[in-house]
Amino acid sequence: MIDVQTLTFFAFSGLLLLSAGGVVFSRHAVSSVMFLILCFLCSTVLWLMLHAEFLGLALLFVYVGAVMTLFLFVVMMLNVKIDATKARLLKYFPFVLVLGGGLVTMLWLALGPDAFSIKKTGVLAFSEHYNNTRAIGEVMYTQFVIPLELTAGILLVAMVAAIALTFRGSQQRRVQDTPKQLMASKANNLRIVSMASEHEGGE
Amino acid sequence: MIGLAHYLVLSSMLFVISFIGIVINRRHLIVMLMCVEMMLLAVNMHFVAVSQYFHDISGQIFVFFILAVAAAESAIGLAILVLLYRCRQTIDVESIDQLKG
Amino acid sequence: MGIHEITLLTIFAPLLGAIVTGLACRVWSNQAAHSMTIGGVAVGLMSALYLAHWTLIAHPGFSDNWTLYTWASYGSSHFDVGFLLDGLSAIMLVVVTFVSLLVHIYSIGYMEEDPGYPRFFAYMSLFTFAMLCLVLGNNFLVLFFGWEGVGLVSYLLIGFWFKKDSAAEGSLKAFLVNRVGDFGFLIGIALLLSYVGSLDYAEVFTKAPALANLTISVIPGVVWSLPTLICLMLFIGAMGKSAQVPLHVWLPESMEGPTPISALIHAATMVTAGVYMVARMSPLFELSDVALTTVMLIGSTGALMMGLVGIVQHDIKRVIAYSTMSQLGYMMAANGVSAYALGIFHLTTHAFFKALLFLAAGSVIMGMHHDQDLRHMGNLKKYMPWTYAVFLIGTLALVALPPFAGYFSKDAIIEAVFLSTLPGAKYAYVCLVLGAFVTSFYSFRALFLAFHGKERMSTHQRDSLHESPWVVRVPLLLLALPSVIIGAVLVEPMVYSHAGFLSHGEITVLPNHDVMTTLHHHFDGVWHLVEIAPQGPAFWATLLGLGFAWIAYIKAPALPNQLAASCKVCYQVLVQKFGFDWFYQEVIVKFADSTSQVLYKRLDMGLIDGGIVNGSGRMVAYVAGLMRRLQTGYLYHYALIMLLGLVAMVTWFMLRHYHIG
Numbered sequence: 001m002i003d004v005q006t007l008t009f010f011a012f013s014g015l016l017l018l019s020a021g022g023v024v025f026s027r028h029a030v031s032s033v034m035f036l037i038l039c040f041l042c043s044t045v046l047w048l049m050l051h052a053e054f055l056g057l058a059l060l061f062v063y064v065g066a067v068m069t070l071f072l073f074v075v076m077m078l079n080v081k082i083d084a085t086k087a088r089l090l091k092y093f094p095f096v097l098v099l100g101g102g103l104v105t106m107l108w109l110a111l112g113p114d115a116f117s118i119k120k121t122g123v124l125a126f127s128e129h130y131n132n133t134r135a136i137g138e139v140m141y142t143q144f145v146i147p148l149e150l151t152a153g154i155l156l157v158a159m160v161a162a163i164a165l166t167f168r169g170s171q172q173r174r175v176q177d178t179p180k181q182l183m184a185s186k187a188n189n190l191r192i193v194s195m196a197s198e199h200e201g202g203e
Numbered sequence: 204m205i206g207l208a209h210y211l212v213l214s215s216m217l218f219v220i221s222f223i224g225i226v227i228n229r230r231h232l233i234v235m236l237m238c239v240e241m242m243l244l245a246v247n248m249h250f251v252a253v254s255q256y257f258h259d260i261s262g263q264i265f266v267f268f269i270l271a272v273a274a275a276e277s278a279i280g281l282a283i284l285v286l287l288y289r290c291r292q293t294i295d296v297e298s299i300d301q302l303k304g
Numbered sequence: 305m306g307i308h309e310i311t312l313l314t315i316f317a318p319l320l321g322a323i324v325t326g327l328a329c330r331v332w333s334n335q336a337a338h339s340m341t342i343g344g345v346a347v348g349l350m351s352a353l354y355l356a357h358w359t360l361i362a363h364p365g366f367s368d369n370w371t372l373y374t375w376a377s378y379g380s381s382h383f384d385v386g387f388l389l390d391g392l393s394a395i396m397l398v399v400v401t402f403v404s405l406l407v408h409i410y411s412i413g414y415m416e417e418d419p420g421y422p423r424f425f426a427y428m429s430l431f432t433f434a435m436l437c438l439v440l441g442n443n444f445l446v447l448f449f450g451w452e453g454v455g456l457v458s459y460l461l462i463g464f465w466f467k468k469d470s471a472a473e474g475s476l477k478a479f480l481v482n483r484v485g486d487f488g489f490l491i492g493i494a495l496l497l498s499y500v501g502s503l504d505y506a507e508v509f510t511k512a513p514a515l516a517n518l519t520i521s522v523i524p525g526v527v528w529s530l531p532t533l534i535c536l537m538l539f540i541g542a543m544g545k546s547a548q549v550p551l552h553v554w555l556p557e558s559m560e561g562p563t564p565i566s567a568l569i570h571a572a573t574m575v576t577a578g579v580y581m582v583a584r585m586s587p588l589f590e591l592s593d594v595a596l597t598t599v600m601l602i603g604s605t606g607a608l609m610m611g612l613v614g615i616v617q618h619d620i621k622r623v624i625a626y627s628t629m630s631q632l633g634y635m636m637a638a639n640g641v642s643a644y645a646l647g648i649f650h651l652t653t654h655a656f657f658k659a660l661l662f663l664a665a666g667s668v669i670m671g672m673h674h675d676q677d678l679r680h681m682g683n684l685k686k687y688m689p690w691t692y693a694v695f696l697i698g699t700l701a702l703v704a705l706p707p708f709a710g711y712f713s714k715d716a717i718i719e720a721v722f723l724s725t726l727p728g729a730k731y732a733y734v735c736l737v738l739g740a741f742v743t744s745f746y747s748f749r750a751l752f753l754a755f756h757g758k759e760r761m762s763t764h765q766r767d768s769l770h771e772s773p774w775v776v777r778v779p780l781l782l783l784a785l786p787s788v789i790i791g792a793v794l795v796e797p798m799v800y801s802h803a804g805f806l807s808h809g810e811i812t813v814l815p816n817h818d819v820m821t822t823l824h825h826h827f828d829g830v831w832h833l834v835e836i837a838p839q840g841p842a843f844w845a846t847l848l849g850l851g852f853a854w855i856a857y858i859k860a861p862a863l864p865n866q867l868a869a870s871c872k873v874c875y876q877v878l879v880q881k882f883g884f885d886w887f888y889q890e891v892i893v894k895f896a897d898s899t900s901q902v903l904y905k906r907l908d909m910g911l912i913d914g915g916i917v918n919g920s921g922r923m924v925a926y927v928a929g930l931m932r933r934l935q936t937g938y939l940y941h942y943a944l945i946m947l948l949g950l951v952a953m954v955t956w957f958m959l960r961h962y963h964i965g
Contacts, residue, residue, distance in 0.1 A: 003204075005204075005205055006204065006205055009205045009209060013209075013213045016213070016217065017213075017216060017217065017220065020217055020220045020221060020224075020241060021220060023221075023224060023234070023237055023238065023241060024220060024221070024223065024224035024227070024228065024234075024238065029230075029231045029233055029234060032231070032233075032234050032237055033237065036237050036240065036241065039241060039244065040244065043244055043247075043248060046210070046213075046248070047248070047251055049205075050210070050251055050252060050255045051255060052251045052254075052255055052263060054263070055247075055251060055263055055266050055267065055270075058267070058270060059244075059247075059270065062270055062274060063240075063270075063274075066274070067240070067273075067274055067277050067278075070277065070278065070281055071233065071236070071237065071277070071281070074233065074281050074284065074285060075233055077285075078233075078284075078285070078288050078294065092226065092227060092944070093227055096223050096226050096227055096944070096947075097223070099947055099948070099951055100219045100220070100222065100223045100947075102951060102955075103215075103219050103222075103947075103950065103951050103954060104215060104216055104219050106951075106954050106955065106958050107211075107212070107215035107218075107219070107954070108212055108215070109958060110954070110957070110958060110961075111208065111211035111212060111215060112208050112211070112212050113206070113208045115208070116206065116207040116208040116211060116256075117206060117208060118204055118206035118207075118208075121206060121207040121208075121256050121257075122256070123204055123205075123206065124205075124255060124256060132263075135260050136260060136263055136264065136267070139260050139261065139264055140264055140267070143261075144261075144264050147268060151268055151271045151272070154271065154272060154275050155271055155274065155275050157275075158274075158275030158276075158278050158279050159275075159278065161279050161282070162278045162279050162281070162282040163282075165279070165282040165283060165285075165286055166282045166285050166286060222943070222947055222950075225939075225940065225943045226940050226943045226944045226947055227940070228940060229940065232939075235939065296938065296939055296940060297938065299937070299938075299939065300936065300937030300938055301937060302935060302937040303935060303936055303937030
C-alpha cells in the first residue's frame, strides 16, 4: 500500500526530471524557461515535504518571481531565432548519455539506498511545534550574521554591476563623444574622387 | 516511506541531466545559464535533504546563501549576455569561439 | 680602556678612515682624505705600540684570546670573530701599522698630482685593516678574511692606474695566481675543520698532536699522512700570498701599482703574510717533516733563483721586487728548519729596510719623472743626496753587512739552515749562501747603476732632477733609522733570549727540530755577533758580490754586456725568468683556453644553449602547438572535459571505497 507521501514524492520528482529534460531538449528558449519554472515549482513541493518551508517558499518567490522573470524577459527581448538542427544536437549525445548514466549509477551507489537507507537515517521526524522559519532565523541572525551582511553586499554589487554593464548612457541628450572625436581621421571622413575637370562656362 | 536516499538520488539525477544539458546544448547560451541554475537547484536539494534528515540547520543557511549568490550570478550573467548580443548580434554557442587556440 | 677595547681600536680605526674616505672620495679634498686616513692609521699605530709594550715588555708571555661575536654556529662547530693578542701578533701589529703610517705620509708627496688621490688613501687604510685582521685573528676564519681582504686590496691597488693595460693585466694576474694559492689554503682549512671540528687556533693546536698518525687517501691507493697534507695545502696558500716558487709570477707584475703600494703591500707586509701564517701554524707544521722540508726547499730555491733573475732586470722596482721574493725565500727557509722566530725576525727587519728601499726607489722615480729604467739613471747621488743616503742604508741592510739590520736576521737564518738535520738542508744551505752573494751583487748593481757612474739620462730629465720634498724624505729617514738599528736591538729578545718575545708558547718547536737551542749556545752578546761575522761564509759571499758589482758596473762598465754575449744561454734563461711565465702562458693558459673553447662551443652553445635552453623553448612551442588544438573555444567542449573529470574523480573515489579503502 502506497501512502500519500510516497505517491506525492514520486509524482513530483518524476515531473521534476521530465521538466528538467524539457529545459534541455525543448526547441525554443521560451519553452525552456517555462520548463525551468516548472522545475522550481516541483522542487518547492519537494522541499515543503521536507518541512523546509522557508527555503521552499523563498525558492518560489526569488526564483520563479524574480530570476525566471528576468530570464523570460531577456529571452523575449533578444528574441533570437536559431534554427536547431537535431543532428548537431545529437552528435555527442550517445557518448554523453553513457557518461551521464555512469555518473548516475555511481552516485546511486554512493548516495543511494545502500548508504542512506531508511534504516540508517530514519524517517523525517519533527515535533509538532517545529517551526522551520524560526529555526533558520535564530541561527541566521546570530551565528551567521556577518555572512548574511556580506551576502547583501554581494547582491548590491551584482546589481550595480549588471546596471553598469548594460547601461548605454542617456539616449536623449546630445553629448560629445570625445574618444570618437579624437579617433576621427581623414580616411574615415574625406573621400577624394578623381574626376574630369569641369570648365566654367562654355567655349 | 521516503528516505534520505530518495532525495539524494533524485538530486543527483537532476544534476546529471543539467550537466548533460550544458554539454550537448548547441543553440542558446541562455539555456546554458538555465542549466547552471538547475545544477545549483540540485545541489540545494542535497543540502536541504541532508540538513532536515540530520537535524542540522546550518545546511539550510548555506542554501540560503547559495540562492543569493545564484541570483547575483544570473543577474550578471544575463547582463553579459545582453552585452554579447549587442556586440555580435548572436548568442549562438557555436559562434562564440574567440578562445580558440 | 681595557686591552680588548684597544685591540678593537687598533683594528677598526684604519677601517673607519677607509670607509669615511672611500665614501667621501668624490667630495672631499685631498687634504681631508689624507688627514682622515693618516689619523686612523696613526691611532692604530699608537694603540699597537701600547699593545706591544703591554704584551712584550710589561707582561711578557701575555696572551689574550677572546671572541668578539659568533657569526654562525652549527652543531658543535662555531664560526667566531675573535682575536688573539700575543707576542707574535704584537710584533706584526707594530710592523704593519708603523710601515703603513709612514707609507701613508710618503704618499702625500708621491701621489700628489694623482686624480685618484682619496681613493688611494682609502685603499691603503682598508689594506691596513685587513692586514690587522689577518695577524690578530684567533681562528682560521678571521685569518682567511684578512687573507682575502689584503688580496682584494692588493688587486685594487696593482690595478690602481687601471687605464694602463699593463696595470690591469698585472692586477688580474696577481688575482688569478693568488686564487690558485687560496684554493689550496681553503682545502687546508676545510681539512682541519672536518678532522678537528673547529677553526679556533687554540682548539686546533690542542688537538693537533692527535692528528699526527692519521692518514688520508685522496686518490684511492695512495695514502698520505694527514698533517702533511694539511700543511702542504696551507703552504700552497702561503706560496701564493708570499710569492714562493712556483706561484711567484704575480709579484713582478704587481710593480705596476704605485710605488708606495709596492713598499707597503708587496714588500713589507702583505707578502709576508705567508711567513706569518706558517709561523703561526708551527704546531701543525712541526708534525710533518715532509711539509717542513718542502717549505725549506721551496724557500731556499726561491731565495737563489729569484735573486739571479734580479741581476738582469732593468726596472729599478723590479730589481727590488725580485729581491723581495728572494728575501721571502729566506724567511720561508727559516720556517722550514723550524726557526720560526728567525723567520719572523727577518720579516721584521726586512719590512723596514725593504719599505725603505722601495720608497727610496719611489723618490728616484719621482725625480726621474716616472722613468724607472736603471739604464737611464746614473750618478744620481749628485742630485739626490738624501735619497742616495737612505738607499745606501737600505742596500747595506739588505745585503746583510754587519751591523745593519739585515745582518742579524739573515746570517742567523743561514746558520740555522746549516744546523738543520732535515733532508736537503745542505742543498738549502748552499742555495742561501749563494743567495747572499747574488743579493749583494744585484743590490749593489742597482745602487751603482742608479747613483754612481756616468749620467745616462736625457738632458730634459737632468735639468729637472731634484731632491724629493720633505714629506717624502721624512718617512725615508724614519725608516732608515730602524733599518740600521732594529736588528741589533731586537736580535736578543726575539731570537736569542729564553724569555724573549716569542718564547712563551707563541711558537711550538719539537725537540728533534730545535736548531734554535744550538744557536743560543753560540750567542754571546750583540757585539760578539758582529765580531764573528767574518767567520761565516755569507759575509765573504756578500763582500764578493760587492766586489763583483763594483768591477762590473763602475770599474769596467762594458763587462756585463760582454758576459751576456759570451753566455747567451745563461743570460736568456735569466731574462726569461727561468721560463715560469712561458710555461704558464704556453701550457696552462693555452690548455685552459682550448678546453674552455671546446666547453664553450660544444657544451655551452651546442648542448646547453641549443639543446636545453632553445630546445626547451622549441619543445614548449611544439607541445603548445599540439595543445592549442584542444582549445576549441566552444563552451560545451570545456564543459565536457569538466564532466569527464568529474566522472573520473567519482570513479576513483568509488574504486577506493570498494577495493582499496
